[in-house]
Amino acid sequence: MTTPPPGWTFLSNHGHVLVSLAADPDVRMRDIAEQVGITERAVQMIVADLEDAGYVLRERVGRRNRYTVVPGRRFRHPLEAHVPVSAFLALVTDGPDGD
Template sequence: MSAGSWTFLSNHGHVLVSLARHPDARTRDVAQLVGITERAVQQIVADLVDQGFLRKEKVGRRNHYEVAPDAHFRHDLESHVSVGDFLDLVVGRAGDHQAGGGHGRSTSTSSTPAS
């Protein structure tokens, strides 16, 4: 990546946004969207699941992902921001992208803020 092509979000943030938009996406699809390897996506998903930002459920041969909207950013500077509020800003409102849904986010999932 050249000096002029950096972005504000990390790969973890990009994977989270991708799965919020496409909760049934395959690892290879997320890797292609984000621009990283499938193995990197697998590791990031494991990190996000382990820290309570994401839930993964096996549905047939595929995975379905749900973002924990009540989890909060980990860094002190952003710890007041919930993942749900962030996704509302970045992905858009629930009705904008998925009828009856919410970016793959579970509205009934209560999550302890990750630290």
């Protein structure tokens, strides 16, 4: 487990969970909790928030879930409302746009 640095960070737990889901669509809630440094229950609540707001789609694959981040969704705060989630994720993931 990576221990988060003390004090504040630039991303909220919602942002950290979104990054984890984008990096690995098949990731387990327990693994996200460990990466972010929060409880598994907190991760479940955040994923539900992200699903309800249309930022994440969940697909059942056998006994597991696969998560797809909706790249065209925009940030919620007025200061960043012009930024699509895909542009943010390109900065923080190793996807095709985030080398």
